[in-house]
Amino acid sequence: MIIDTHCHLFKEEYDDLEDILKQLEKEKIIVIINGYNPLTNKYAIDLANKYKFIYATIGFHPSNINEVQDESFKILEKQLNNKKVVGIGEIGLDYYWNKNNKEKQKEILKKQLDLAKKYNKPIIVHSRDAVDDVYNLLKKYNLKGILHAFSGSLEQANLFINLGYKLGIGGVVTFKNSKLKEVIKNINLEYIVLETDAPYLTPEPYRGKKNKPIYVRIIAEKIADIKETKYNDVCQITTRNVRSLFDLDL
Ligand code: NI
Numbered sequence: 001m002i003i004d005t006h007c008h009l010f011k012e013e014y015d016d017l018e019d020i021l022k023q024l025e026k027e028k029i030i031v032i033i034n035g036y037n038p039l040t041n042k043y044a045i046d047l048a049n050k051y052k053f054i055y056a057t058i059g060f061h062p063s064n065i066n067e068v069q070d071e072s073f074k075i076l077e078k079q080l081n082n083k084k085v086v087g088i089g090e091i092g093l094d095y096y097w098n099k100n101n102k103e104k105q106k107e108i109l110k111k112q113l114d115l116a117k118k119y120n121k122p123i124i125v126h127s128r129d130a131v132d133d134v135y136n137l138l139k140k141y142n143l144k145g146i147l148h149a150f151s152g153s154l155e156q157a158n159l160f161i162n163l164g165y166k167l168g169i170g171g172v173v174t175f176k177n178s179k180l181k182e183v184i185k186n187i188n189l190e191y192i193v194l195e196t197d198a199p200y201l202t203p204e205p206y207r208g209k210k211n212k213p214i215y216v217r218i219i220a221e222k223i224a225d226i227k228e229t230k231y232n233d234v235c236q237i238t239t240r241n242v243r244s245l246f247d248l249d250l
Contacts, residue, residue, distance in 0.1 A: 001250070002235045003030040003242045004216040006090070006124060006148050006168055006195035009054075010043050013199045013210070024213060025053055030250065031213045032242075034090040034124055036061035038072050041079060048084035055248060057087040057124050059112055062094040062105045073111060080119050086246040088116045089124025090148060093137075096129040106133065113141045122245045124148050124168070131156060138163055144245060146193055149201065154183045161191045166241055168195040171203035171211065174222050184226050189237045193245075194219050 009031065011017050024031060033048065035041030035058040044056035058079055060068045079085055091112045093105050116123050123145035127134040131152060138160075147160050150167040157167055169192050173180045184192070196203075196219065198211035203218045220238070224231045242248065 001028065001030065001239045002216055002220060003032070003194065003239055004196050004198075004213040005032045005146060005193045005242055006034050006170070007031055007198040007211075007213045008036065008040065008200075009033050009047065009198065009213065010040055020212060020214075021047075021051060021054075025051065027214060029053070029213060029216065030248070031055070032057055032086065032124075032246070035059065036090045037064040037067045038075065039067075041076065045079060045082055045085060049082070054084070055086045055246070056082075056084055057089040058085055059088045059091040059124075060108055061090045061126060062092055062109070063097055065101070065104060065108045068108060073115075076112075077115060077119075080115065080121065083249075085121075086248060087122040087124055087145065088112055089145070090126050091123060092126030092128075092148075093130035093134050094126060094128045095133075099129075102133075106137065109137065113137065113143065116143050116145075117141060122146070125165075135159060135163075138165070146195075146245070148195065149197055150183075151180060152183075153179075154186050157183050157187055157191075161187065166191055166193045166245060168193055169223060170195045170197050170219055171201040171207075171215070173226070174203040174218060175207070176204075181226050184223060189223075189227060189229075189234065190241060192223065192238055193241050194223075194234075194238050 035044040041058035048056035202211035
């Protein structure tokens, strides 16, 4: 079994969404679709309700906070009661694309961390050029989850691991000169989960094309390569990691 913990499978992105879903079902790939704004949260839930192999996480991404109103939080809270909604995400801080609204980003993130606490849900965290603020905030909450698209140093990896987080590893690990390889060599597989971030961050050799969850296998192969272990072991251990985080009815 193999699980893509992070993808955005929405019809706006894929003309061939039906075909992609059929293929995933046939290939027995489990996916967690991450919403990032009110609309995609609803899409993620609809797909998870329709397909057994799909789970949803919902939340407000730091780049989408202009779409968030007080009412949005009420809806989010209601949606968290859906059985196929297994976590809160994609949430976080992004000072790369938006550095003029840091306080607002933190406020929205905190509200969602409070909800994660209240409903005992794991979180999926986006952090770009904001690692110190993300770390300091997460340190105050006793939550668990995934640091999505991890691309930091070994030291940063260990800081988040010690807080109880798993590292989401995706396409970047296949890029030439990626520093991630050295980090992965030095951390236990027990702290790694697989992700694609489809439609973004397409792995080699498909870089430049649209990413798909099926490519999660390429990530597992690459990690097996780096860790000098078997592909099946990477699948098995990372699946176990996901199951320890999320309450998946597999
Ligand atoms: Ni994402």
